[in-house]
Amino acid sequence: MGTLTYLLRRILQIPVVLVVTTLTIFIVVRATPGDPVELVLGMQTSPDAVEALRVKFHLDKPLYQQYLIWLWDVLHGDLGSSVRLNRPVTQMLGERLWVSLQLATAAMLFALIVSIPLGIVAAIRRNTWVDYVATGYTVLGFSIPNFALALILIYVFSVTLDWLPITGIGSSTTRGGGVWKFISPFILPAIALGTVQTAYLGRLLRSSMIDVLSQDYIRTARAKGLKPLVVITIHALKNAMIPFVTMVAIHFGYLIGIQITIEYIFAIPGMGLAVLTAVVNRDFPVIQGFTLVIAVFFLLVNMIADMLYTLLDPRIRY
Amino acid sequence: MAEPQSLKLPADAGTQLVFRSGVYLASQQFMRNYAALVGFVILFLFCLAAVLAEWLSPYDPTLLKLSVKLQPPSLSHWMGTDFFGRDIFTRVIWGGRVSLLVALMVVFYSVMVGVPIGLLSGFIGGKLDNVLMRVMDAFLTFPPLLLAVAIVGLMGPDLKNVVIALAIVQVPVFARIVRSSTLSAREEVYIVAARALGASPFRIVFSGILRNIVSPIVVQITIVFAGAIVAEASLSFLGLGSQPPDPSWGRDLSDARRYMSDAPWLLIGPILAIMMCVLSINFIGDGLRDSLDPRTWRARTAKKDQIMVPEGVGTSA
Amino acid sequence: MNVQPVLSVRGLDTRFATGDGVVHAVDHVSFDLMAGEVLGIVGESGSGKSVTALSVMKLVVCPPGQVSAGEITLDGEDILHIDEAQARRIRGSRIAMIFQDPMKSLNPVLTIGRQLTEVIAEHLGLDSQASRQRAIELLSAVGIPRAETRLGDYPHQFSGGMRQRVMIAIALSCDPRVLIADEATTALDVTIQAQIIDLVKRLADERDTAVIWISHDLGVVAGICDRVAVMYAGRIVEMGTVRDLFHRPSHGYTLGLLASTPRLDDAEDRRLQPIDGMPPNLTGPMSLCPFLPRCVHAIDTCHEKPPEWRQVADGHGTRCWADLGRYWRDGDP
Numbered sequence A: 001m002g003t004l005t006y007l008l009r010r011i012l013q014i015p016v017v018l019v020v021t022t023l024t025i026f027i028v029v030r031a032t033p034g035d036p037v038e039l040v041l042g043m044q045t046s047p048d049a050v051e052a053l054r055v056k057f058h059l060d061k062p063l064y065q066q067y068l069i070w071l072w073d074v075l076h077g078d079l080g081s082s083v084r085l086n087r088p089v090t091q092m093l094g095e096r097l098w099v100s101l102q103l104a105t106a107a108m109l110f111a112l113i114v115s116i117p118l119g120i121v122a123a124i125r126r127n128t129w130v131d132y133v134a135t136g137y138t139v140l141g142f143s144i145p146n147f148a149l150a151l152i153l154i155y156v157f158s159v160t161l162d163w164l165p166i167t168g169i170g171s172s173t174t175r176g177g178g179v180w181k182f183i184s185p186f187i188l189p190a191i192a193l194g195t196v197q198t199a200y201l202g203r204l205l206r207s208s209m210i211d212v213l214s215q216d217y218i219r220t221a222r223a224k225g226l227k228p229l230v231v232i233t234i235h236a237l238k239n240a241m242i243p244f245v246t247m248v249a250i251h252f253g254y255l256i257g258i259q260i261t262i263e264y265i266f267a268i269p270g271m272g273l274a275v276l277t278a279v280v281n282r283d284f285p286v287i288q289g290f291t292l293v294i295a296v297f298f299l300l301v302n303m304i305a306d307m308l309y310t311l312l313d314p315r316i317r318y
Numbered sequence B: 001m002a003e004p005q006s007l008k009l010p011a012d013a014g015t016q017l018v019f020r021s022g023v024y025l026a027s028q029q030f031m032r033n034y035a036a037l038v039g040f041v042i043l044f045l046f047c048l049a050a051v052l053a054e055w056l057s058p059y060d061p062t063l064l065k066l067s068v069k070l071q072p073p074s075l076s077h078w079m080g081t082d083f084f085g086r087d088i089f090t091r092v093i094w095g096g097r098v099s100l101l102v103a104l105m106v107v108f109y110s111v112m113v114g115v116p117i118g119l120l121s122g123f124i125g126g127k128l129d130n131v132l133m134r135v136m137d138a139f140l141t142f143p144p145l146l147l148a149v150a151i152v153g154l155m156g157p158d159l160k161n162v163v164i165a166l167a168i169v170q171v172p173v174f175a176r177i178v179r180s181s182t183l184s185a186r187e188e189v190y191i192v193a194a195r196a197l198g199a200s201p202f203r204i205v206f207s208g209i210l211r212n213i214v215s216p217i218v219v220q221i222t223i224v225f226a227g228a229i230v231a232e233a234s235l236s237f238l239g240l241g242s243q244p245p246d247p248s249w250g251r252d253l254s255d256a257r258r259y260m261s262d263a264p265w266l267l268i269g270p271i272l273a274i275m276m277c278v279l280s281i282n283f284i285g286d287g288l289r290d291s292l293d294p295r296t297w298r299a300r301t302a303k304k305d306q307i308m309v310p311e312g313v314g315t316s317a
Numbered sequence C: 001m002n003v004q005p006v007l008s009v010r011g012l013d014t015r016f017a018t019g020d021g022v023v024h025a026v027d028h029v030s031f032d033l034m035a036g037e038v039l040g041i042v043g044e045s046g047s048g049k050s051v052t053a054l055s056v057m058k059l060v061v062c063p064p065g066q067v068s069a070g071e072i073t074l075d076g077e078d079i080l081h082i083d084e085a086q087a088r089r090i091r092g093s094r095i096a097m098i099f100q101d102p103m104k105s106l107n108p109v110l111t112i113g114r115q116l117t118e119v120i121a122e123h124l125g126l127d128s129q130a131s132r133q134r135a136i137e138l139l140s141a142v143g144i145p146r147a148e149t150r151l152g153d154y155p156h157q158f159s160g161g162m163r164q165r166v167m168i169a170i171a172l173s174c175d176p177r178v179l180i181a182d183e184a185t186t187a188l189d190v191t192i193q194a195q196i197i198d199l200v201k202r203l204a205d206e207r208d209t210a211v212i213w214i215s216h217d218l219g220v221v222a223g224i225c226d227r228v229a230v231m232y233a234g235r236i237v238e239m240g241t242v243r244d245l246f247h248r249p250s251h252g253y254t255l256g257l258l259a260s261t262p263r264l265d266d267a268e269d270r271r272l273q274p275i276d277g278m279p280p281n282l283t284g285p286m287s288l289c290p291f292l293p294r295c296v297h298a299i300d301t302c303h304e305k306p307p308e309w310r311q312v313a314d315g316h317g318t319r320c321w322a323d324l325g326r327y328w329r330d331g332d333p
Helices: A002-031 A036-041 A046-057 A065-077 A091-124 A130-145 A147-162 A179-213 A216-223 A228-258 A260-266 A271-280 A284-312 B022-032 B034-051 B088-124 B126-140 B143-153 B159-186 B190-196 B201-237 B251-258 B267-291 C048-054 C084-090 C112-124 C126-143 C160-172 C190-207 C218-224 C240-246 C252-259 C301-304
Strands: B004-006 B017-021 B306-310 C005-020 C020-035 C040-041 C065-073 C095-098 C176-180 C210-215 C227-232 C236-240 C310-313 C317-320
Touching: A002 A065, A002 A284, A002 B143, A036 B201, A065 A284, A091 A130, A091 A179, A091 A228, A091 A271, A091 A284, A091 C048, A130 A179, A130 B267, A147 A179, A147 A260, A147 B201, A147 B251, A147 B267, A179 A228, A179 A260, A216 A228, A216 C040, A228 A260, A228 A271, A228 A284, A228 B143, A228 B267, A260 A271, A260 B143, A260 B201, A271 A284, A271 B143, A271 C240, A284 B143, A284 B306, B004 B088, B017 C317, B022 B034, B022 B267, B034 B088, B034 B267, B088 B126, B088 B159, B088 B201, B088 B251, B088 B267, B126 B159, B143 B159, B143 B201, B159 B201, B190 B201, B201 B267, C005 C048, C020 C236, C040 C048, C048 C065, C048 C176, C048 C210, C095 C160, C112 C126, C112 C160, C126 C160, C160 C190, C176 C190, C176 C236, C210 C218, C218 C240, C227 C252
Parallel strands: B017 B306, C040 C210, C040 C227, C095 C176, C176 C210
Antiparallel strands: B004 B017, C005 C020, C005 C065, C227 C236, C236 C317, C310 C317
């Protein structure tokens, strides 16, 4: 019962935070100079056309009304239409979010493939050269900005070696071209994005495992004469994974936010670029809609991360 | 009870307790961390270079000299030249001035705003705490880089706006950290005792609580400082920060990208600079984290029979 | 009738490399353990009792620790100079060990059923059905009601005494020749302590398992052990039957221990006598008796040469120069 009420409380907090977030963005956006309609139509159009468009997007009404209208629409599932592209925001969101999620998943997969063995081996061979190499790698991983790494990777693997493509995610040219054609454009962006995550997660797993391996129950497992592989994977990892999995969820949420530079370099039509374009063009509906979805996503991911902790640890579950 | 400067333990021990200030002990611990020291030196050199840019740089960073454009690294141009014939080494030095200055200002503003908010929230509590934290949460539910992009995009691409945007993003982080440290410090026995004795809140905050929160704040400052350098580079890379022809590591990387196939050396300078700065700050941060935690203070002095103990222990403080 | 000891330890030396030098945690320890007997090892923290047990099990962490000398045989076979794979086959099946804090010694994220059956499956090779059956039998044998339903429970769902019973079940699951109990009742309530002690004694009797009972509590030791070895600074300083030790203590340290333990038949105003001084620094070899700085019974010889092992009586020996006969008494320990 305790977990249930806790969950409910968390869920109820969400709308409050969302309102504050979107309201803040709303105010900031409106408060800064720049009229979307003018930007779209330019200076040559007739004042009537401009006025008509303004009415269509409710820009003639007072601020608070505009916000409430938007809120009302949202609750009915309508996020409005882009001023610039004249497309429903929900449609744009669908496409962009899907691409962003693919990229995030690819990056996270890369991060897991590297960080899990890294963390385990560094912990088992603690203070040996293996550990130092692993820790050194994580230190470097923290220190290089993802776009810088992307540029280096592109230079080495695309420009010089021509092994991997630079573009191709979300583009129609890759459809129906087979598995490699679909996967290959993800590889460089995933590595560029995921390297920082490998650093954090690898470090975390290492210290988690070191902590677990020094526990009494590991000594008991050894005293029982169990095979070392069993001791490590079942007895130790199961414990060390609990904080690790939680962090993975949280980092997955972060990935959506960090993606923008990678999207820019690799021409990936994801959420980050959409926000950037919308912001520069003062495309209010897009800004509001995307902001809302990103915030919801972030909150959901954090909530799931919390829940994971309670689900995985039997001491809390029972 | 008189204030002994050293305390002799019972008969056979022969070990003395020597009192030293907390600052002294912390810096001793810091000095023992070689990585942190190296980081400190490197960062210092970067700062020095940034301040003395005019005298140190061999060329003018913005002067176009198309006759020497896109030259690979040579004796006259240590890191080569870019598309406009500008010496890259010079631009890296001047870019350092921009990055370090931006990072410094971001830290300054976010601490100036975030710490008092956190203190107020934690110390006074109640409704004020609730309201403040809801607002902070609202900013925290948004991925920081994206938020900064949005703010700069709305306000116009300008370094000043970059500083404001990055500072806004970091304020909630500091506020939260300070708040939780304050909350736990507030329950410490000596704070409760001070209140019971009628000490003014001002005094409690300054001598009591601040001591506790210094450590997480300092550590967070190093994280924010390094993050701001990377963030400024990212924003400039996207075209939202430093505008041409001003030198900036991120901006230069954007140019480097364009000419990458012909002139890969354009990448080296800015990337190396960013990495070295961030690495040194990380090492410093690690060293600070260890040295500010009293539990890791190693007790021995140069004389093997003396144990160093923080002042205020065992005396009537 | 000359029966061979189940476990025989000769000249065991275990060293640890620390920042301050080499620590001789176990210094020239020798003892025999016969089938079905309960041997107690008594001493304060740092006396080397736990490290002795870990050395027998080859569980000493290799850097920084190392068994540097000695012979250990189990039923006549050398178990010290074997490789890790062979050692693993012995651990849990022929020699088993239980530890001090059952909450920390059981894995919190695995069911106790799992922690039981894995040992059974590993050493006895039974299939899951048979393992489960055996696990249920064992749990019942240690006194856990409704054993079948409890198999799927986690350690935190048991009370302290029950958890230790589970540990005993795990230890005895493969019918080991030797059971080592390292401070097994120290973390438990006094009333539960008595239950656990009785349980171990009964089960050991039933299965003819030899027990090494490690404790710093003389009262507990008196309750369960047949023979006792007293350890100080890594070496055995006195060894004999429980009676021998309690009635005719022959080492300064043993005397000190007895004097500092409250007894039911003490006079009301008898003051407990603690042993003055601090535990010894174990770095570097000992040239004289390690207890000398704290011993109130020291004689001149103690300051001249290190004590050698001498027989006080049949089966009772000590490493002390002094004659402490004036402290001997009769009656029950």
